[in-house]
Amino acid sequence: MTAVRSDYLLSQLDVLEAESIHIMREVAAEFERPVLLFSGGKDSILMLALAERAFWPARIPFPVMHIDTGHNFDEVLDFRDRRVAELGIRLVVASVQEAIDDGRVTEESGRWASRNRLQTTSLLDGIAEHRFDAVFGGARRDEEKARAKERIFSFRDEFGQWDPKNQRPELWNVYNTRIHRGEHIRVFPLSNWTELDVWHYIEREGLEIPAIYFAHQRAVFERDGILLADNRHVVRADDEPIFEASVRYRTVGDMTCTGAVESTAVTIAEVIAEIGATRITERGQTRADDRASEAAMEDRKREGYF
């Protein structure tokens, strides 16, 4: 990690790493039942790696929770299970399929039907069932407008809701962790990381990530400018022909709304070169769920989304 330098300067990545580790230790020290949300995407992989470092040589002192939409990339589930076994930590799965089967939520219909929004119910039910009081999320402020104004320690009321107009002031590195029973705090240790910082750190530290982040041949079709994988969870229209393309994923989410980008990047350095050359944000380019409206993310966040 930290190269010794006579001028006591840390690299940007070292400063970010130190900040994230400080945040995670603060949570472990001040909350009784924290949990880390793990999707198998690169940001949650980074978050888990930072947690491993924050508590080394002890085990990570909290479980991870996966909000399972049932529409996962197989590679990502395999990766999740292997990582959890390696670290010797507990995995909690909150299933959207179960929520649908129990009638707690109703599946959307139509062309852009997605389980993205339904995840909120499973997430809040999971938090309540396990009485989690601090929930680590991998959101970054550079991703999206609503996230840009969120605190690192973000208060949620007893309904799991976020009130962007009434957030706690957050000064220096002194975090207010006080809550009442039934309330919780969402904690975002990657708030100050950018997409490029994440990739640079993954490269520097040699972190393993699922293969779908690198260019591969895949059967895809185009819908509203987004390339979707041909898969069993999406109904294709007649005017949406399948074609083979060399693609990679910039984000990993539900298969029904996560798009691929055309790419030939097979190494992290090539991925970084491609990202450096684009001006479109990862969510704007590849997440149909965020395109629903300008305010799509803020609306979902208020309800308790990630």
Next chain:
Amino acid sequence: MAYRYFATPRRKFIIADTPGHIQYTRNMVTGASTADLAVVLVDARNGLTEQSRRHAFLATLLRVPHLVLAINKMDLVGYDAARFEQIAEEFTAFAAKLDIRDLTFIPISALHGDNVVQRSASMPWYDGPSLLHHLEHVHIASDRNLIDARFPVQYVIRPHQATDPELHDYRGYAGQVAGGVLKPGDEVMHLPSGLTTTIQRIDTASGPAAEAYPPMSVTLLLADDLDVSRGDMFCRPHNQPPAAQDVQAMICWMTDARPLAVGSRLVLKHTTRTVKTIVRDLQYRIDVNTLHRDETASQLGLNEIGRVSLRTTQPLFCDPYARNRMTGGFILIDEASSATIGAGMITEAG
């Protein structure tokens, strides 16, 4: 308040985008608390306003180490050197009342890009850097305190693995270095006990480190078995912070739910230590526009700033905020609502 990110090949920048009006003073204070540099924009046509003076005062109160007065809309005053000089002089006179460590004046036109990224051909009389060049080159490494060793204990790492003899007795004190430089072999003092021991090893995620300095997050292993817990502090035996139950501080009040007044009981969080506190005295409230001190004030309302005396239930291991932002700043929390309702900068302790 929103945070925005951009990078140039030389540096990465985080912009704390805070609205400027007086009702957003608490947002400005929050944004300034972590800033390395503040840019105050002045309209060259209007000169200094109440708002520009207020912003400069808040940046100074929060000890933002570098201040830039960007005099904008120079195109609308004919790129006039005399107008620029006049505003710079007026500000310099005002700044004499503040403790500004590094002040830079840059004439710009944001609309036409003059002196924003490139030096302007329209202002040959100006021989300083463009705004971006200044942001990219300003020396921020020296802004940390590398003199007073301060290590607030955040978390105790005990693997509890009976099977591994190496880990069985592992007991590490994790935290973020808040000041000074720590090395293996250094003699350190534990507070509150006053006992001394030696740093045996400094662990990081990727193995032992030869030294630790702000803002590194590390784990200290000690030569002796001391009773150490979260909220304690390590320092050097000959450079100890006061263990103070009486502190003087500048407070920015951040709620309209209740005022701060003599007798107010609050929760105070300072580094990794949370204590209860009572307001003993309010010396004055400061007018953030004129810097006038009102010594007859009996309370602080939302967005108001004043100087108070506090008494705490437990000692704080603290430094004056002017000497160390990490060990000199604290937040105030309302015990009933759990909201953060104030920020404090210690001026004196002991």
